[in-house]
Amino acid sequence: MADLFSADWMAAFADHWNAEDDLTGPLGDIGFNSVIGYGFPDDDQPAxxxxxxxxKAVSGGAYNGEDLxxxxxxxxxxxxxxxxxPPGMMGLGAAFTTGKMKFKVGDYGSMLKDPRMAKPFIKSFSVMGKV
Structure with missing residues (x-):
């Protein structure tokens, strides 16, 4: 398995993302377009x-200065x-409030209040498990 969030890992994540109808369908229905960075708290930029x-994921790779x-x-x-x-809604809420998950960009609260986004966000963790 490639290193977590490496270019190869992210490309595989994109492929698995697109194979998951419970992720692409609801996000496609709301016209979800985003550039999402993933990484570690002490790093200057996402990995x-x-x-x-x-x-649908149109690309996945190493972070290269994209606007997130x-x-x-x-x-x-x-x-x-x-x-x-993979965590559920309660686990992610606890992770956010205790600082185990940080959003350097993006509004976690508004995302959680919109089930059209919250459910796919939770689903993305099970997709990561397929990489």
């Missing part, structure tokens, strides 16, 4: 980036726990 257009709509950070240990056992 990987996923570009989503109308719910979301920048999600957690420790490698925490990411690996979520990949092994």
């Amino acid at each position: 990987g980036v996923l570009v989503v257009e109308n719910g 709509n979301w920048d999600i950070r957690a420790s490698a240990d925490q990411w690996n726990k979520w990949i092994a056992k």
Whole structure:
């Protein structure tokens, strides 16, 4: 398996993202377009980036200075726990409030209040487990 959030890992994540109708369908229905960075709290920039257009991942790779709509950070240990056992809404809420998950860019609160975005966000963790 490639290193977490490496270019190869992110490309595989994009492929698995697009194979998941429970992710692409609801996001496509709301016209979700975003550039999402993934990484670790102490790094200056995210390690990987996923570009989503109308719910589908159009690219995944190493972060290369893209303007981000979301920048999600957690420790490698925490990411690996979520990949092994995807969290639910309560687990993600607790992770956010305790600082285990940080959003350097993006409004976590507004996303959670919109079930059209919250459910796919939670689903994205189970997709990570397929990489």
